[in-house]
Amino acid sequence: xxxxxxxxxxxxxxxxxxxxxxxxxxxxxxxxxxxxxxxxxxxxxxxxxxxxxxxxxxxxxxxxxxxxxxxxxxxxxxxxxxxxxxxxxxxxxxxxxxxxxxxx
Numbered sequence: 319x320x321x322x323x324x325x326x327x328x329x330x331x332x333x334x335x336x337x338x339x340x341x342x343x344x345x346x347x348x349x350x351x352x353x354x355x356x357x358x359x360x361x362x363x364x365x366x367x368x369x370x371x372x373x374x375x376x377x378x379x380x381x382x383x384x385x386x387x388x389x390x391x392x393x394x395x396x397x398x399x400x401x402x403x404x405x406x407x408x409x410x411x412x413x414x415x416x417x418x419x420x421x422x
Contacts, residue, residue, distance in 0.1 A: 325395060325413040332393070336418035339384030343393055347411065350374035351399035357381055358392050365391070372397060383419040391417045 331344045345353070350373050357366035366381060383391060397411040 321407060322410050322412050325411050325415070329411070330395075330415065332415055332417065336420045337383060338420055338422045340380065340382045341417060343379045343381065343415070345372065345377045346375065347372070347397060348374055349397065349399045349411070351397050353377070354396045355379060356394045358394060359386070360390055383417070386419060388419050388421045391419060393417060
């Protein structure tokens with residue numbers, strides 16, 4: 319869809335990845351708006367869900383997979399901006415960011 323774009327590599331940093339449990343997701347997007355995050359497993363089960371106002375730069379979210387088994391997880395991120403782009407389109411940023419959990 320022309321109304322949805324993916325987060326690019328410079329828009330975020332997720333580390334450590336792989337992790338033994340704790341990890342952080344840092345956002346550097348210069349667009350303000352409503353951000354929602356869902357931590358899900360490969361079955362699509364929501365393990366953590368949060369929503370907040372993103373003010374246009376530099377937010378750190380901490381997660382912890384310690385209580386979950388080793389495997390692949392995803393942080394599904396959506397940013398719904400406050401305003402349209404310069405070309406008049408209302409474009410949502412969306413991505414599923416892969417996280418690998420390893421045993422200690």
